Amino acid sequence: MIQTIETEVKKVVMQYQELLKDWLPTHSSIAIAQNDTYIYFSSTNENFQLSVGTPVLKESIAYRVLQKNSKIDAMIDSTLFQQPYYGVGYPITLSNKPAALIIILPPSFQFPQVEPLSFLTGKNEEGWFPIALEDIMYIESLQKKTWFYCKSEQLTTTITLKELQLRLPSYFIRIHRSYIVNILFIKNISRDMSSSFQLILKDGTTLPISQSYISEVREILSF
Incomplete structure (x- = not known):
């Protein structure tokens, strides 16, 4: 049988x-x-x-x-x-x-084409604010919410990281299950104490690159 x-x-x-x-x-x-x-x-x-x-x-x-x-x-x-x-x-x-x-x-597969975003509307205690994508440093999934950071501002959006990955321009890259980063704000790439890769942003923020994404990140950033 x-x-x-x-x-x-x-x-x-x-x-x-x-x-x-x-x-x-x-x-x-x-x-x-x-x-x-x-x-x-x-x-x-x-x-x-x-x-x-x-x-x-x-x-x-x-x-x-x-x-x-x-x-x-x-x-x-x-x-x-x-x-x-x-x-x-x-x-x-x-x-x-x-x-x-x-x-x-495979990870290199090009996702189905959808209408790209040009801005994100974020919310804080004062209200809702449309923010141009080029001003956003990185986006984070935390406590079942999606947050994005621009300069000293921290805003939340209803769009999930999974949806954003399909609609953000190519200068945004997924580096971790919890992070998408704007390449234009990367200062350098280094290794931490455990020899894992991490990104240092221009404002000093340090973000980890997970093993699941390292191959794709290295290919995109050519290092």
């Missing part, structure tokens, strides 16, 4: 790889989930540590596909893959039972 399922899974993967090859980026990962576990996973990304038998978490695309029986695409921040990822999930059938085929796209 197990061998029959494995054979069917391999056939399904080969069929979908053939169908998706025209748009599927190089180094994409593929997973299949059925019931409440993953039954197939293939990846060249060492940060995507998933194995057959791993439970399907409620935060995952696989869970949403299995629950709604519909295509789901999303940027996932909280993930068992040790780093945020953009994925697309499709409902399929295996052995006459519902399953989910998940395509996990």
